[in-house]
Amino acid sequence: MxxxxxxxxxxxxxxxxxxxxxxxxxxxxxxxxxxxxxxxxxxxxxxxxxxxxxxxxxxxxxxxxxxxxxxxxxxxxxxxxxxxxxxxxxxxxxxxxxxxxxxxxxxxxxxxxxxxxxxxxxxxxxxxxxxxxxxxxxxxGPATHPFGPLLDPRVRAFGLEAGLADAALRTGTRxxxxxxxxxxxxxxxxxxxxxxxxxxxxxxxxxxxxxxxxxxxxxxxxxxxxxxxxxxxxxxxxxxxxxxxxxxxxxxxxxxxxxxxxxxxxxxxxxxxxxxxxxxxxxxxxxxxxxxxxxxxxxxxxxxxxxxxxxxxxxxxxxxxxxxxxxxxxxxxxxxxxxxxxxxxxxxxxxxxxxxxxAGLVGEPVALPESSWGSGKDWRVWAGSQVADVVALNTRVQEQLLAALSPGLVRDPLQDRLADQALLALSSDWAFMISKDSAAGYARGRAERHATRVADLSALLLDGKHTDAAALVESWEHPVFGHLDARSLAP
CATH class of the missing domain: 3.20.110.10 (Glycoside hydrolase 38, N terminal domain)
Structure with a gap:
């Protein structure tokens, strides 16, 4: 045939x-x-x-x-x-x-x-x-499935690199x-x-x-x-x-x-x-x-x-x-x-x-608009008024993450743990679940829990209180992405 x-x-x-x-x-x-x-x-x-x-x-x-x-x-x-x-x-x-x-x-x-x-x-x-x-x-894809258009470009690039590197570690191919x-x-x-x-x-x-x-x-x-x-x-x-x-x-x-x-x-x-x-x-x-x-x-x-x-x-x-x-x-x-x-x-x-x-199934170049596969095919699910508090929370998480990362050649595991929690806070799932009223309380609680950890740890790192910071993360679960190296985000 x-x-x-x-x-x-x-x-x-x-x-x-x-x-x-x-x-x-x-x-x-x-x-x-x-x-x-x-x-x-x-x-x-x-x-x-x-x-x-x-x-x-x-x-x-x-x-x-x-x-x-x-x-x-x-x-x-x-x-x-x-x-x-x-x-x-x-x-x-x-x-x-x-x-x-x-x-x-x-x-x-x-x-x-x-x-x-x-x-x-x-x-x-x-x-x-x-x-x-x-x-x-x-x-x-990016490590924790964040809604990319709303991210600081540095955080967006960091999350994507972390995700691609993770895939290479697990399956042998980037x-x-x-x-x-x-x-x-x-x-x-x-x-x-x-x-x-x-x-x-x-x-x-x-x-x-x-x-x-x-x-x-x-x-x-x-x-x-x-x-x-x-x-x-x-x-x-x-x-x-x-x-x-x-x-x-x-x-x-x-x-x-x-x-x-x-x-x-x-x-x-x-x-x-x-x-x-x-x-x-x-x-x-x-x-x-x-x-x-x-x-x-x-x-x-x-x-x-x-x-x-x-x-x-x-x-x-x-x-x-x-x-x-x-x-x-x-x-x-x-x-x-x-x-x-x-x-x-x-x-x-x-x-x-x-x-x-x-097989050559490629056409002419195209200029893409802002878009998604969500309601309205725009950004409303992740950036609408119903999740304005989550958008603001995500902005603070990124600011605190970037501010707490000090330049230097020595890798700091505490900075890596900070990046891990920040990526979890930035997951697109939380805004999606709130917008769709699907376990919205759970979603808000998860976003706030990770954001609070970022705020607490970043404050200790900025104050140079590494002993207190180490004690704080001892009570957390193990990191999701143990290969993260936050130095690539540092100024």
Whole structure:
């Protein structure tokens, strides 16, 4: 079959730093659920396809702050315990939930086996093996996923370098592509990307006015931006019409409270939880096959239209949070596998972002506007009036960080700890969660906790009270990024 064009699937894996910062409902539990229901099955699916000799399946972004959690001994022990607890909950629910509990027991047992076989030494060996096999391209990014347009350029460059260096340490390769946090962009940021060795980054489709059929050089640079095709992406994940809301899929919001399991299918959008029909894995599998076929048809039609318009084969990029697949959408990993198998059979070339660029799918230079992938496709989620206090807090954190760093050739571990806490305070997650009213109290508390540590430690360092500063950090958790060298930020 003649190839109609090129499709790139991009998955963005990210959670803020969660170990030692609460357990339920948005602390460590959040990490362990995503790990069990998304990271384990998605990487297992990719390994199956790689073992068949399939290459360039997708582009996988794993933020440095998530990669650090997937390698953290405390978190590894925590998720292992969580997986065991999941199996026990399924076992205990058998008298009430019958076959559903048995299905859940089999799923949890498979997850335990996957973890104990592949993950006991952390996530980096898993990711590295997928990249080394050629199955995926790994994307990097700034260390703690900050909203770049609002950062002091020095702090922005420091966080990006820390993240790229961290990826090189964990996977053996420094990424050439990044998922810019929240797809946040301000004119001129491509200069910093070029200086860091970044060759390509993601933007949302509206930043390119919807013209996402080719990668585009940004301004006068040779750094490429690649746009997310919303017409294709929203076929999967749209608030009212995406596949996960289909009647036969497992309902995310309905719980069997004694066990914590989810026993119902969606049934209907306006059906009360107590009236929802029981989950049926067979019906869900049929829905996966139906919706995978629909998506393949959508992609092929999109690429045929691009080819007719350009007079040459073009590109469509669908990009999602990895956590959609498995955690939010129980059947998501199975749907991904079905799509990745079916697209080549439909005459669609599947490759990575690097593969698309290598194939010459590059257009004319473009001047990008201020943009993001958030509400309104502007900066309102991270810079709006509802988070004005967080914006002001972040400004103070950066000022205190920069002021406390003294020039010199001797590395000061206390300055490195200061930088570590500052980067955690600057995570974009806190403003996002507040703007979306999703665990806003937790988000504000986390931002203020890290900012307070920065204020206290920077004051002691400025006063030359190193003994007191050392005593202060003794009570903190271990640093997230032990390789940070704050000297690069010092005047």
């Amino acid at each position: 003649k190839t109609v064009g090129t499709f790139c699937l991009v998955l963005h894996s990210h959670l803020p730093w969660l170990p030692h910062h609460g357990r339920w409902p948005v602390g460590e539990e959040w990490l362990y659920q995503a790990w069990a229901h998304s990271y384990l099955p998605v990487t297992a699916m990719l390994r199956r396809l790689a073992d068949e000799g399939r290459r360039e399946l997708l582009t996988l972004g794993v933020t440095p702050v998530l990669a650090a959690q997937l390698d953290d001994p405390y978190a590894l022990r925590g998720v292992h315990d969580w997986l065991g607890g999941w199996q026990l909950r399924a076992h205990g629910a058998a008298p009430r939930l019958g076959e559903l509990a048995a299905h859940e027991h089999r799923t949890s047992a498979a997850a335990l086996t996957e973890f104990e076989t592949r993950w006991r030494h952390g996530g980096s060996p898993v990711l590295r093996s997928l990249a080394d096999s050629g199955a995926v391209e790994l994307l990097g 990424p050439a592509g990044i998922w810019a946090p929240e797809c946040g962009y301000a004119p001129g940021m491509e200069t910093g990307y070029a200086a860091a060795g970044v060759r390509r980054f993601l933007v949302d489709g509206p930043a390119l006015r919807g013209d996402t059929a080719l990668a585009r050089p940004v301004g006068d640079s040779d750094v490429l931006c690649i746009g997310r095709d919303l017409d294709v992406t929203y076929r999967v994940w749209a608030p009212r019409s995406g596949y996960p809301g289909g009647r036969d899929y497992r309902d995310f919001h309905t719980y069997d409270h004694p066990s914590g399991l989810k026993p119902a299918r969606v049934t209907g959008r306006n059906v009360a939880p107590e009236d929802k029909a029981p989950y049926d894995p067979g019906r869900a599998a049929a829905a996966v096959a139906r919706d995978a076929a629909d998506f393949v048809a959508v992609v092929r039609e999109r690429l045929a239209g691009i080819r007719e318009r350009l007079g040459r084969p073009g590109l469509t990029v669908a990009a999602f949070d990895t956590e959609l697949f498995g955690h939010w959408w129980h059947e998501g990993p199975a749907w991904l596998e079905a799509v990745l198998r079916a697209l080549p059979e439909a005459g669609v070339r599947v490759t990575t972002l690097a593969g698309a660029v290598d």
